[in-house]
Amino acid sequence: MGLIIMFVGFGLQTNAQTYTDFNPGQIWKDDKGVHINAHGGGIVNVKGVYYWFGEHKVAGELGNTAQVGVHCYFSKDLYNWKDEGIALAVVNDPSSDIAKGSIIERPKVVYNKKTKKFVMWFHLELLGKGYAAARTGVAVADKATGPYTFIKSYRPNAGKQPFYAVGTPETEKVNCEQPKDKVDGFFCRDLPGGQMARDMTVFVDDDGKAYHVFSSEENFTLHLAELTPDYLSHTGKFIRIYVGQQTEAPALFKKDGVYYMVGSGCTGWAPNPARWFKASSIWGPWTFMGNPCEGEGANKTFGGQSTHVLPAPGKPGQFIFMADKWEPKDAIDGRYLWLPIHFEGDKIKIRWMDKWNLSVFK
Numbered sequence: 001m002g003l004i005i006m007f008v009g010f011g012l013q014t015n016a017q018t019y020t021d022f023n024p025g026q027i028w029k030d031d032k033g034v035h036i037n038a039h040g041g042g043i044v045n046v047k048g049v050y051y052w053f054g055e056h057k058v059a060g061e062l063g064n065t066a067q068v069g070v071h072c073y074f075s076k077d078l079y080n081w082k083d084e085g086i087a088l089a090v091v092n093d094p095s096s097d098i099a100k101g102s103i104i105e106r107p108k109v110v111y112n113k114k115t116k117k118f119v120m121w122f123h124l125e126l127l128g129k130g131y132a133a134a135r136t137g138v139a140v141a142d143k144a145t146g147p148y149t150f151i152k153s154y155r156p157n158a159g160k161q162p163f164y165a166v167g168t169p170e171t172e173k174v175n176c177e178q179p180k181d182k183v184d185g186f187f188c189r190d191l192p193g194g195q196m197a198r199d200m201t202v203f204v205d206d207d208g209k210a211y212h213v214f215s216s217e218e219n220f221t222l223h224l225a226e227l228t229p230d231y232l233s234h235t236g237k238f239i240r241i242y243v244g245q246q247t248e249a250p251a252l253f254k255k256d257g258v259y260y261m262v263g264s265g266c267t268g269w270a271p272n273p274a275r276w277f278k279a280s281s282i283w284g285p286w287t288f289m290g291n292p293c294e295g296e297g298a299n300k301t302f303g304g305q306s307t308h309v310l311p312a313p314g315k316p317g318q319f320i321f322m323a324d325k326w327e328p329k330d331a332i333d334g335r336y337l338w339l340p341i342h343f344e345g346d347k348i349k350i351r352w353m354d355k356w357n358l359s360v361f362k
Contacts, residue, residue, distance in 0.1 A: 019079035021357045024337040025296060025303065025325055030073060031082045037071050039324055039334045042108040042201065042308040044144065048056045048073045050313075051144045053107045053120065055086060065330025066090050066104040070084070070120065072145050073259065078313065078320075087146035088120060088139050097153045099127040104137070106249075106307065108202040109144070110210055111294070112231045119231040121202050121212060126155045127230055127269070134196035136214060155194025156212070156225055160236040165284045183244040186217035195223060201246035201308065202227075206254070211282060215248040216240075219266050222247050224249040224282070228282050247275065253309040255317050258346055262292060262306045264320065271300040276348060292341075293350045302352050304337035312340075315361040321350050 016031045027037045040055025050067045056071040057063040072087040076130075088107070090100040098104065100272035110119055117140050124137035135155055139148035164173055176188035192198060200214035210227040212234065225238035247264040253260050265272040274293050279286040293301055304323030312318035318340070325335040340360050342349040353360075 002101065016080075021355045022079065022338045024339060025335045027100050028081075028336055031080070031094050034083070035299070035332070036073060036336070037332065038073055039308050039326075039331070041322075042106075043310050043322075044109045044111055045311070045313075046111060046144055048076065048313075049086045049144075050078060051084075051109065052081060053109050055105060055107065056086065057334060059330060059332045059333035061329055061331070064103075064328060065100070065101050067100060069098075069109045070104065070122070071149070074145070078310075084145040087141070088148040088150065091150075094127055095212050096125060097124060097135075098150050102127045103131070105198075106200050106214075108200070108308070109205050110202050111144075111232060112210075113208060117142065117230075118146075118148070118201075120148050121200065122248055123200050123214070125163075131198070134198050134216075136197040136200060136212065140232065154190040155190065156197055156214075156223070156234045157236055157238055158194035159192060160238065162240050163237050163283060164239070165281065168285070174240070181203065183217055183220045186220060187240075190217070197223075201250050201252055202231075203252040205282060211252070213250045213252055213261070215250070215266075219246050219248055222250060224284075239284050239286075241277065241284065242288055245288075249306045251306045251309045251322070253311070253319055255319070256346075258285075260309075260348060261286070262309060262348075264301065264305050269307060269326045271303050273299050274301040274306060274350070278346065289347070295351050296342050297352060302337055302339075303306070304335075309341070312358060312361045315358070317343075318361040 038052050038054025039058050043052045052073045056068040058067045069086045069089040069090045072084040073081040075081045077105040105123040107122040120139045123136050124135045127132040135153040137153035139147040139150045174184050195216045197214040204210045210231045212225045221243045222241040226235045247263045249264040250264045261277045273291045276289045276292045277286045302324045304324050308322040310320040321339045321341050323337040327333040
């Protein structure tokens with residue numbers, strides 16, 4: 001009997017591939033031997049265990065809509081991932097905000113130490129409405145892996161004006177009584193019902209405060225908005241970043257008291273040059289710093305688009321850039337581009353590597 005058990009156990013182990021490196025752009029299999037299905041995702045670290053959440057795609061162009069929900073995986077080394085199933089499932093009710101066939105993108109999960117809840121935010125588009133709704137959705141769970149309970153979706157900060165850092169020129173402040181251009185027109189148009197919220201991330205600062213960063217104003221401007229202490233709503237305090245420049249795919253992180261953000265331009269599913277920003281305060285001013293990528297393929301972010309920046313385990317002050325290589329005609333074949341971020345003073349650089357591991361971080 002013992003020999004049989006040992007044989008069966010060995011057989012199970014050989015079904016999965018064991019990784020010791022990252023291979024950007026290559027098929028990345030989970031513990032079941034299936035390509036990881038967590039697109040546009042983010043990672044939360046809970047006591048040294050990593051949970052990766054992302055959009056579950058299906059084959060073909062239908063996969064660009066939410067046919068299943070948000071997938072979850074867990075890992076202790078970042079190379080090898082165990083499938084934990086669907087954390088937030090779509091609903092077979094066309095009247096639900098998260099109905100099957102709606103659009104659920106860029107899910108990000110954060111842990112609230114005060115409430116001891118896991119909170120998931122995501123970009124939501126209502127069933128059959130294309131990208132017109134431009135809402136954000138929120139769900140909550142007691143465990144990292146879920147199941148997550150959907151709470152609500154809405155457009156943030158209805159009726160609220162932006163916060164401005166000391167010294168902000170009057171010319172940069174929005175004036176809804178006398179809109180100066182089409183960008184301010186978008187903001188003012190949406191003021192009563194709340195601002196549009198598409199591509200997004202959530203960032204928790206050292207003091208436990210959380211911030212929601214999202215593409216707004218028809219994707220022309222990023223908004224950075226403070227969340228309530230329970231992380232389930234917005235406080236109404238927010239800023240506008242890089243006004244009028246069509247930025248999406250934000251990913252925020254902090255090193256040595258400096259805030260960094262990586263994003264992209266807006267070219268649909270096609271890759272474009274990444275862009276990065278920095279600030280000494282979360283409330284800005286945020287300074288545009290150009291393209292962080294270097295080398296061949298840098299002008300298209302090596303074929304990918306930013307989704308998250310992950311602190312490297314056991315390496316304080318070191319970070320991993322996470323990006324997606326989209327395949328809109330066969331969404332399930334989307335690949336992942338993870339690359340180390342290099343620092344030169346307070347400037348960041350991202351360079352292509354065919355294969356690498358955590359030993360690159362000194």
